[in-house]
Amino acid sequence: MRTVFVGAGQVSVETAKALSEKGHEVVIIENNKDKIDELSEEMDCSFLLGDGSHPQILCEVSPNQTDFLFCLTNSDQANVIASLIGHSLGFKRIVTSITDPQFESICHELGLMDTIIPSRTVTRYLVDMVSGSENIDPSSVIKDEARLFMLVVAEEEAVTAIELDLPEAARAICYYREGEFSLVDDTEPFVVGDEVVILTDSKHLAELKKRWPSTVVAQDSDEPKE
Known part of the structure; x- marks a missing residue:
């Protein structure tokens, strides 16, 4: 690299x-x-x-x-x-x-x-330490072909998670709205600017990147980054 x-x-x-x-x-x-x-x-x-x-x-x-x-x-x-x-x-x-x-x-x-x-x-690290929470390295849980993919909702995508029409082996799991974390509710539509985190099989990354070119991808640390 x-x-x-x-x-x-x-x-x-x-x-x-x-x-x-x-x-x-x-x-x-x-x-x-x-x-x-x-x-x-x-x-x-x-x-x-x-x-x-x-x-x-x-x-x-x-x-x-x-x-x-x-x-x-x-x-x-x-x-x-x-x-x-x-x-x-x-x-x-x-x-x-x-x-x-x-x-x-x-x-x-x-x-x-x-x-x-x-x-x-x-700050997050220190708060977790004081709270007694374990800090988990994402690479320890994102294994095999699992990947995390984040997209930013545009105006035409202010729909529900189901209506995003994601690939079969991909699920919207949480999102950030103005910096606040929330779990995805399949019946509640996203709003413009929401940062949506998707858990997906690596085989769908190319398709997802084509739809949302500016993204953040997390994966197993044993493999080179996308």
Whole structure:
């Protein structure tokens, strides 16, 4: 796998080190030369000096040959811009980090479905810890040919789960409406903007992706990501 990071913050550096140790090709784009000089002495990866939200810089890291583009600077705006430019340049998968939840819905409207809010992830983990809940890695339950697929409901799809006309081995199991989790009720229609999670056999992924191109897919960690 080939991964490009925009920004050399702590998350980027630690993730890049872990990927490099596993034999993955890693490139870090950073606009601070002193930081690059410092990191290049301790990391076995490539560096590119420049602004990762600039088209010319992103073109230099060969978008068509890159499996992941992680936009992890300390600026939400820079991450969103870099992600949008990366999308237009043909990066296969783009992950956008934001700190302000107000950007989340905007990112989804722009087709940036792999949007993460680090503080939210940490908060959930700590709350679960205090509550005594076990944190289950999705890869431990999504096995064999099972896959999770998430779609965002468009205006013409504001129908019930049954009327979505999903493949035989696919079921809508839950959805998020304005960030709130709910289980699917087959008699209740979805509304525009709902994020619907579908459990499906992997054989239906191509069909689902054709209907909903901008998606998030979870699968067994032993296989390469879609």
